[in-house]
Amino acid sequence: MKNRKKPERTCIVCRNKFDKRDLTRIVKNKDGEIFLDPTGKVNGRGAYICSNPECINKFLKKNFLERTFKQKIEPDSVNTVREELKKIANSEGKMN
Numbered sequence: 001m002k003n004r005k006k007p008e009r010t011c012i013v014c015r016n017k018f019d020k021r022d023l024t025r026i027v028k029n030k031d032g033e034i035f036l037d038p039t040g041k042v043n044g045r046g047a048y049i050c051s052n053p054e055c056i057n058k059f060l061k062k063n064f065l066e067r068t069f070k071q072k073i074e075p076d077s078v079n080t081v082r083e084e085l086k087k088i089a090n091s092e093g094k095m096n
């Protein structure tokens with residue numbers, strides 16, 4: 001039997017491990033721009049968040065973005081990420 005490990009990543013809020021595909025990747029590129037990376041393929045420093053609404057709320061409320069990427073982040077970027085995460089949360093809610 002092959003011991004193939006699934007790619008797992010840690011949610012930066014709850015610190016639980018999830019299948020990579022169940023997480024949303026947020027990436028900082030070399031220009032310091034923060035954005036959602038649904039493909040998981042953008043070059044840059046990535047952070048993962050699970051689809052739990054509590055994690056998404058905490059992530060946005062406590063400004064995990066700035067802490068995670070250790071830099072000031074424009075409110076516009078935070079709003080963009082917030083809106084994108086909401087869309088993802090909503091679409092997953094409808095499918096269930």
Ligand SMILES: [Zn+2]
Pocket residue numbers: 011012013014015016049050051052055
């Ligand atoms: Zn989480």
